[in-house]
Amino acid sequence: MAGSLLKFENVGKVYPDGTRAVSQFTLDIHQGEFVVLIGPSGCGKTTTLRMVNRLIEPSSGTILLDGQDFRQVRPVELRRRLGYVIQRIGLMPHLSIADNITFVPKLKKVSQKARRSRAYELLELVGLEPSAYMDRYPNELSGGQQQRIGVLRALAHDPDIILMDEPFGALDPLMREQLQEEVKRLQRAVSKTIIFVTHDMDEALTMADRIVLMREGEIVQVGTPEEMLRRPKDAFVTQFIGRHRMLRQASEVTVDEVMLTHPVTVPADLGLARSLDAMRRRRVDSLLVVQRDGSFCGVVRLPLVQDAMNLGRECGVGELAETCKTLCPQDLVLEAMHIMLEGQPSGVPVVDESAHVVGLVTRGTLVGLLGDALKRAHEAESPSTETADQWA
Amino acid sequence: MVLIQHTWQFFLSHSHQVVKATLQQLYLVGIPMGLAVIVAIPLTILSTRVKALYGPVIWFANAMQTIPSLALLALMIAMGMGIGTVPAVVALFLYALMPIVRNTYVGIQGVDEGVKDAARGMGVTTWQLLLIVELPLALRVIIAGVRSALVATVGFATLAALIGAGGLGNLIMEGMGMASNSIVLAGTIPAIILAFLADGVMGRVEKALTPRGLRV
Secondary structure, X not given: OOOEEEEEEEEEEEOOOOOEEEEEEXXXXXXXXXXXXXXXXXXXXXXXXHHHOOOOOOOEEEEEEOOEEHHHOOHHHHHHXXXXXXXXXOOOOOOOHHHHHOHHHHHOOOOHHHHHHHHXXXXXXXXXXXXXXXOOOHHHOOHHHHHHHHHHHHHOOXXXXXXXXXXXXXXXXXXXXHHHHHHHHHHXXXXXXXXXXXXXXXXXXXXXXXXXXXXXXXXXEEEOHHHHHHOOOOHHXXXXXXXXXXXXXXXXXXXXXHOEOOOOEEEOOOEHHHHHHHHHHHXXXXXXXXXXXXXXXXXXXXXXXXXXXXXXOOOEHHHHOEOOOOEOXXXXXXXXXXXXXXXXXXXXXXXXXXXXXXXXXXXXXXXXXXXXHHHHHHXXXXXXXXXXXXXX | OHHHXXXXXXXXXXXXXXXXXXXXXXXXXXXXXXHHHHHHHHHHHHHHHOHHHHHHHHXXXXXXXXXXXXXXHHHXXXXXXXXXXXXXXXHHHHHHHHHHHHHHHHHHHOOOHHHHXXXXXXOOOHHXXXXXXXXXXXXXXXXXXXXXXXXXXXXXXXXXXXXXXXXXXXXXXXXXXXXXXXXXXXXXXXHHHHHHHHHHHHHHHHHHHOOHHHOO
């Protein structure tokens, strides 16, 4: 089929002991795609990946590379056309960083000079100072740096396809995030096709153009992260994604989707007694104070107004208003959480670019959001199609 | 003091004999060691590939080293090889196998799986895996095995005189026969020096062959 760079056709693997690792795996992968294979351990994702470079030979079906049956290429040649990154990193401890990066070019007998300049170029690409790294050895580098070199090594011979087997699984979370971003950036910059194995759904959702969810050697669902989240095929998919969903809510939902859209506002020159009355009637303990032109000037709280009244002060409510942090409609809900946690617990006004109040995020808003997520997570665990339909 | 003086005099008057014995000793160490390296290393590497081979290989090498060295020499005679250099060389060769086999196997097997997987995944051939990945990484351990084989062989070689292979052992036995401590020392001192020299040289070699990335 035209357009697909790599095509799995009914690929299966049965081990000599009878274990069926992968069965009937059919998938088209296009040039420049970032495909993530994911699933619980033992689902056959790594086996599938290792069949591409024939570290494991399929027992049935075939894989077409650029339309050509991959068995027509010698394994060694095939592997030199692909990039390979593994969890255990596997840098050669006896070779310098430059020699490690250009390991495959060396196998292809590229000259020493050309290899060094390639290593230089690649180190620069990820912002590692080439002169400081070229002649060092892997044991002088941290795990994160080593895996950076591992990724560069997979790029050195400019392969069309790079296979990555849980490349960031052994790194600490911070390092992992950095490398995820870096790989994603590199992939866009050099437009490589990447097949990436992970068991981490967050990683899959962040990195993938397409996710292939596997279970017991079979594909359960293939789709973009968006599709997987919105239209999980069955309870297994929902459950596999479900756990990750709550976290995504806060980090993906924008403020304007959840805020209260008609917060109680009062003009700055409103008298104190009338302000108190407004609070009583609307059952709130604070008011958003706006100027005559509607622009936001601050928040006024019930106790302050009461104190001022008791002292007999005569002024507009605006004089008692306190400034506070605000959000834009496009900010993430996560941002609202941060502001509340950092000492503004009652609520965060949302103002548009012309400083007009357009909404308010309160604790109630966040609790509602959390409840929503919990409800979905709960549904994910109960395989009732009825409730699934409601959300479809 | 007197003993040192006498020994020194013996060295001077019999320098020819001492030099000859030392050269014989070198021969008795060099030939079996060379053979052991040539046979043991490839055979062991093969048995890291063909696992069924390792059992018999290590069993044999182990048995050869377990037999008391004097008994091993006597066995050569009993097996019809007679006396002289040849049975001594064979016995020394058999005796030197064990440390080399063991260390070669451990060295090759000890190469990190991740490194090998990465190398295979990048398209090394079977030979390249051995020559540019496994051997360089195992070399230090293999050399350490050769080193301990060598030191043991230098010691054992003095016993070879018992079956008529000559060497420094000859001087020592001659001295003991004549109850002459100075002749005994004339054989013992070069033997000791040789042993330390061998160890020292191998230590240097070990260091020189350790890739920079593996030095601590």
